Amino acid sequence: METRQVVILGSGCAGLTAAIYTARAGLKPLVVEGHESGGQLSLTTLVENFPGFPEGIQGPQLIENMREQAAAFGAEFLADEVAEAKLGARPFTLELEDGKAPLRTQALIIASGARARWLDLPSEKALIGHGVSSCATCDGFFFRGKDILVIGGGDSAMEEALFLTRFASSVTVVHRRDEFRASKIMLERARAHAKIQWVLNAEVIEVLDVAKQEVTGVRLRATKGEKKEWEMPIAAVFLGIGHTPNTRAFGNQLPTDTDGYLVTSEYVKTPVEGVYACGDVQDRKYRQAITAAGTGCMAAIEVERFLAEAD
Numbered sequence: 001m002e003t004r005q006v007v008i009l010g011s012g013c014a015g016l017t018a019a020i021y022t023a024r025a026g027l028k029p030l031v032v033e034g035h036e037s038g039g040q041l042s043l044t045t046l047v048e049n050f051p052g053f054p055e056g057i058q059g060p061q062l063i064e065n066m067r068e069q070a071a072a073f074g075a076e077f078l079a080d081e082v083a084e085a086k087l088g089a090r091p092f093t094l095e096l097e098d099g100k101a102p103l104r105t106q107a108l109i110i111a112s113g114a115r116a117r118w119l120d121l122p123s124e125k126a127l128i129g130h131g132v133s134s135c136a137t138c139d140g141f142f143f144r145g146k147d148i149l150v151i152g153g154g155d156s157a158m159e160e161a162l163f164l165t166r167f168a169s170s171v172t173v174v175h176r177r178d179e180f181r182a183s184k185i186m187l188e189r190a191r192a193h194a195k196i197q198w199v200l201n202a203e204v205i206e207v208l209d210v211a212k213q214e215v216t217g218v219r220l221r222a223t224k225g226e227k228k229e230w231e232m233p234i235a236a237v238f239l240g241i242g243h244t245p246n247t248r249a250f251g252n253q254l255p256t257d258t259d260g261y262l263v264t265s266e267y268v269k270t271p272v273e274g275v276y277a278c279g280d281v282q283d284r285k286y287r288q289a290i291t292a293a294g295t296g297c298m299a300a301i302e303v304e305r306f307l308a309e310a311d
């Protein structure tokens with residue numbers, strides 16, 4: 001079995017930046033792309049805050065550019081997912097999901113990102129793909145001229161709500177509080193939009209109608225006072241309630257915080273020598289494309305130093 005110098009898990013902003021740096025350092029990185037190739041940027045539309053693009057750039061285009069840049073320096077890509085990483089001894093062994101021969105590597109960069117969070121209601125689960133979605137850019141198009149609900153009070157929810165106004169006749173944001181985590185600029189934009197309405201201090205407790213296998217409405221409950229319940233007709237429900245880090249492959253081998261984010265020291269070091277984590281899988285605070293790129297760069301430089309000293 002061949003032993004690689006470095007394998008990178010994840011092909012979003014963090015993973016691809018790590019790939020560019022390690023490839024330029026001559027380490028011939030292998031990027032295991034994961035289930036959602038390109039990470040969360042590939043699911044967004046216009047990115048206005050990545051430096052160097054005064055007019056903004058489409059998320060998928062930004063990812064494509066990074067991928068091309070990494071490939072030009074010799075990075076290789078594998079369309080697969082690591083099911084189990086064995087970090088007990090070096091070289092580390094990575095079992096792949098599709099049952100192909102495992103990979104072995106001297107150093108590992110974990111850039112596996114985070115996946116959308118759900119409410120975990122049985123009715124929500126039953127209607128995923130039938131009007132319940134966590135990706136406005138993927139599914140918004142199907143609800144042209146319809147009334148749409150967005151759940152959440154952060155930037156993701158505001159971004160989804162604004163994006164969905166392109167298709168929907170109305171977008172109602174349901175948030176469980178009346179204070180928002182969203183940035184001021186995003187919140188103001190959403191508040192100023194004529195198509196966006198607000199239901200605050202309320203939570204969705206059921207998505208209707210499982211029997212019909214389509215979304216016809218939601219059952220809401222007030223989070224304050226007498227907790228009254230009511231129904232609201234709606235054609236689609238989009239979740240914008242944050243993300244959960246993708247760490248399943250590591251079991252209990254690496255420490256996580258209470259929400260499952262990998263805990264690192266000196267920005268990107270895990271307690272296992274030779275294993276580094278970057279991007280949304282370890283950053284619960286900033287979670288921006290540029291910070292993911294920044295920590296991807298740091299992880300790559302740490303790998304270079306580690307391998308030079310280990311030789």
Ligand code: NAP
Pocket residue numbers: 049118119151152153154155156157159176177179180181182183203240241242243285286287288
């Ligand atoms: P977030 O800031 O953590 O917000 C999640 C929202 O969902 C919160 O309002 C939270 O309510 C609500 N929520 C969580 N669990 C819920 C549940 N079970 N039921 C109902 N509501 C629930 O996550 P995010 O919006 O994904 O943003 C994450 C990071 O990415 C942020 O740093 C953000 O700035 C960044 N981001 C930036 C952009 C952009 O700049 N274009 C776009 C998207 C995301 P509470 O407030 O009550 O906890």
